[in-house]
Amino acid sequence: MAFHQYFNGEIFPVDSPLFKTNDLGLLRGYGLFDYFRTYNGIPFRWNDYWQRFENSARLLKLSLPVSQEETAKMLADLHAMCGEREVAFRFVLTGGYAPDSVNVVQPNFLIRTEALPQDNPAGRLKGIKVLPYEYVRDLPEIKTTNYMHMVLMADEMKRTQASDLLFHKNGEISELTRSNVFIFRENKLITSNRNILNGITRRVVMELAASYFEVETRTVSYEEVLTADEVFTTSTTKWVMPIVQIGDAAVGNGLAGKQTLFLQKLFEDLVADWGK
């Protein structure tokens, strides 16, 4: 049993060379992706992820070669082939092979199965450090493959023991490289709604929080983040992750926030029971 991938209608081992070298994803960065995982063997919020993937494809004017139903069948096949109870799926849709290296002819559609990402239980408990970084993602609503700055800054993050970058521009924050940002001011939960990717975990956390906190979605200033009582980030791989340091500045008292840990527990309970 091993991880496999689906590519344009066929299944291959996950480490097979598949892409010809005139693919627009490779030559022109014209590609989008999505990434999600199972809990208890069941894909988490599959409808939400599929709808986001469809939305990204529509905004990049790429036609999807398969329906949601056909894709669900492939996910089941790939999942069965890997022999693991839990698996992560990565969708990649590129502009496809382009004889003129500019115009889309037929997109290439890939689904990779991958081992679950390494967990970070210490980060969830104690919180992580992020580096402020002046940048706003291009076409932020689309989950494009453009992560140039994240890869470029990987060394610097290691050197400074930071886990991620906090994007801010013109005094306003947007998101981390691959996750959304929330702050608590007293017991009000606030998250940015501009220049962000609409995270599925973000949505789930807002749903969970609604019973306990006032939730505001609006532009959030960098200053507000620096002076917040609690800050955390959400993503498919990070769940609800406290942020306790921004550059050299501690958030609040420098410890993971209590309300953050409360939301984290709600999320953990939800996924622990997923599909049951």
Added chain:
Amino acid sequence: MAFHQYFNGEIFPVDSPLFKTNDLGLLRGYGLFDYFRTYNGIPFRWNDYWQRFENSARLLKLSLPVSQEETAKMLADLHAMCGEREVAFRFVLTGGYAPDSVNVVQPNFLIRTEALPQDNPAGRLKGIKVLPYEYVRDLPEIKTTNYMHMVLMADEMKRTQASDLLFHKNGEISELTRSNVFIFRENKLITSNRNILNGITRRVVMELAASYFEVETRTVSYEEVLTADEVFTTSTTKWVMPIVQIGDAAVGNGLAGKQTLFLQKLFEDLVADWGK
């Protein structure tokens, strides 16, 4: 005889699938490229193109697996294999295969040989139309593979019979999607020096022009371009190409400028005699 490609030390037919699907160029848009061609069978300004490629790689912190001398040998082999007198070479350097989909381990280096791009003699004679587009390229000094907006706008360009986009932001122009911009105000030649890729054809044209015109390199406002006497663009594939329409507005009298055509002739003469 057929076009081949070099990939990490081996030679393959140009349409072979080569890239595994965890390449950082594909998954994260972490890649750069360069593109040049021969005249009279000799690579044009090879030292300049190599130095630009090296510079891009250095700025993206990617190590080049081969020296300029080794690469020159590969170019000669690939050129011989294609059986064509003239050929275009495309270098692509990506972040390589990444088990964690973030950190660079070992770059992938590709050299494709390609047929020369289709010439546009009518465009060179009569000039082209461009669409103004509010955008500035990210990391403009690096020849990254990020051409998202160019591919996204390809339909709109076709619909409006435009050949390219003119990037402008905050009242300042930078470049077209893949080429530099020059204007003439009377007999003064002006080209932007900010947020641009340092084009080799741009450099050659400035060298050629220096004997005949005053040449200024500085920021250029969008307004200056709209009111210029002549506008043209330069690139490896476009040579010296008059721009006669910007959106709905004609440049000057709407005809290719005389000084532009003079520089075009100088460039054509130079490449006609290249290597002789």
